[in-house]
Amino acid sequence: MLLVLGWWAVSASGGTFYLPTPGEVAATFAETWFSQRLLDDVLPSLARLLAGYVLATLLGVGLGVPIGLSPRLRATAEPVLEFFRAIPPPILVPLVMLLAGIDNAMKVLVIVSGCVWPILLNTVEGVRALDEVLSDTCRMYGVRGLSRLRRFTLRGASPQIMAGLRQALSIGIILMVISEMFASSSGLGFTIVLFQRQFQIAEMWSGIVLLGLLGFALSVLFRWLERRVLSWYYGRGGERA
Amino acid sequence: MSGLPRWAHGAVGLAVMLGVMEAVPRLGLVDRRFLPPASEILATLARELATAELWLALGETMRGWAIGLAIAFCAAVVLGVIIGTVPGLRAATHSTVEFLRPIPSVALIPLATLLFGASLGSTLLLVVYASFWQVLIQVLYGVADVDRVAYDTARSYGLSAWSRVRHLIWPTALPYVMTGLRLAAAVAFILAVTAELVIGGPGLGLSIQVAQSSGAVSTVYALVVLAGLVGIAVNSAVRLLERRVLAWHPSVRSEVPA
Amino acid sequence: MLEVTGLKKVYQAPGRSVEALRDLTFRVDAAELVCVVGPSGCGKTTLLRCVAGLLPATAGTVRVSGEPVKGPPPSMAVVFQEYGRSLFPWMTVWQNVELPLQEKKVPREERRRRVAESLEAVGLAEAASAHPWQLSGGMQQRVAIARAAAYEPKVLLMDEPFAAVDAQTRADLEDLILRLWRDLEVTTLFVTHDIDEAVYLGQRVIVLSSSPTVVMEDLKIDLPPQRDQLTTRSLPRFAELRGHVYAQIQRARGVREAGPAEQEAR
Structure with a gap:
């Protein structure tokens, strides 16, 4: 609330060209986004984000589990993984454009290529740190194969996996926007840049607000999911990383 | 693990990756116009490293990174300590912080473009915004971690606000501050490159964009590799700093087996 | 039911090897409850993990109902510390x-x-x-x-299960184990560092030396089969047996101090 008041105070007193009042932006927001744009720009963006995020999760967890379970594989893969994680994800955009063109597949691929590393590395870490006594317990009581993976390995590593997923979510949003700013004819990122180029300032601000709301909503959603998945972990007094 | 030391496994891993990146284009699995062999990428990198332009671009990027990080760090520490210690302020700002924090920093790209155009200013705006929250959140955690009894003791002995901050709050919050700095340094580097790439401020990001639009494919790859190496350097430098600064701190000391 | 023959375990690390178990031979008959005690650091947990099939032995065999143990056998259950x-x-x-x-x-x-x-x-x-x-x-x-x-399970292994609970709870749990053991007629190997507990629970007590470990004594506990915390523990025979085991363990400690070099095999 403080925030909106502050904004209003600054914009009303300053009255600059670049900073419209909250009232203007709210009005523009409604007419800009509650329209065909919702279907043409917002939903496709979200669909690409979701597709990339899900693929990155499958890939990251799928590769992270075997790497985490084998010390030798881990030692071999670690420097390579550290290198890929250190590359700022947005610069993968021009690279992936080279490889995959500028269509939907490219944007999904960009999101995957940025999101997969934190998920992968956190999964490796989580699987590595699984409790040995629990692991012995599984062996003694004949819990093996898929059942062991589902009931022990993934559950035990889930706090770290969730931490990786949280990092990946913010990277995913960034990449969603950037890949659209770069090469696109639709999508949130594209539309906001278009408004800016045409000096439609109020519309541009409404886009920024929309992105903010989106980021906020996704983080709330994620926290809700995290609480459900990790209720045992918080209950036990596990740290909130 | 079989006899080999750990680093040898890592070296094998790197060699395998290079081998695959060499083989895939040479065998024609991917068109080498889009993915040049690893040897070509590394050769290009070596050639680029000999040019002044590259070092200038790298210098620009690191300047944006360092200035942005410094501004964000100082602002976040000062604000964090004030918000954390002044009674009531924490609660009053909570919702604002919780709302602003998850806003993706790239949402500010159009604004930065409008205000500053393709210059250091727009890079700084993004870098500062993104890294500010990382530090602020950690500082708030750190200040909240100050022992109540110790705080009341300090008050009852009439320590001034300034000495309370200096002798009590700062040492307690320091490990959190360093964590924040570590996260912020990585984020700041990402945003510095991103801003250059998208808005076109001078630096590594712009060089990549230029190389890509002029079709110099192996240069794009070489610069991406360079960015990865710089990223690793940034991470290890901050980690080293963290260990130095916190060498006396129990949270670090307890990690080292006696 | 459970036979351990010539069990030996040497831990291999780069540049050195540590002999934890040297030569252990003992057996536990069907529906018997046998306690294993030894000085701290004598490889009790190593022994239990070998018996459970969680850790491959360097030499020797473990058999359950005549079958050699290669991995965790399906007829066995473990309660960990x-x-x-x-x-x-x-x-x-x-x-x-x-x-x-x-x-x-x-x-x-x-x-x-x-x-x-x-x-x-x-x-x-x-x-x-x-x-x-x-x-x-x-x-x-x-x-x-x-x-x-x-x-x-046919065989129940317990690895110092009560080492980390308070004394009152411990007494309750000991009686719980005795009751379950009688009701289920399960062959039980109970590892502990507590001499009182071993004598109170066991039909036999196996005393281990310090590492590298051998069996020092296989002692029959000739106390009445019905046991309870108050009367059993105040029997003169209980005190005698406890004293005997205590002396053995003291001797084991002495042996270790005499020859520490033995711990590291070349």
């Missing part, structure tokens, strides 16, 4: 007890009956839907015991 780490924190008490039975493909009805019965037996029927971390340490160990009992 670290109760906090041997229960799945993301499952309820009920699910923890039920999981091994699901893996054994026990039909649903029978599974429910066995879980309910064993939780009843350890006095935790009320806590079935709680999560382990909501229970006290002693209660958590009861869940682990219930899980082992519901599994209906």
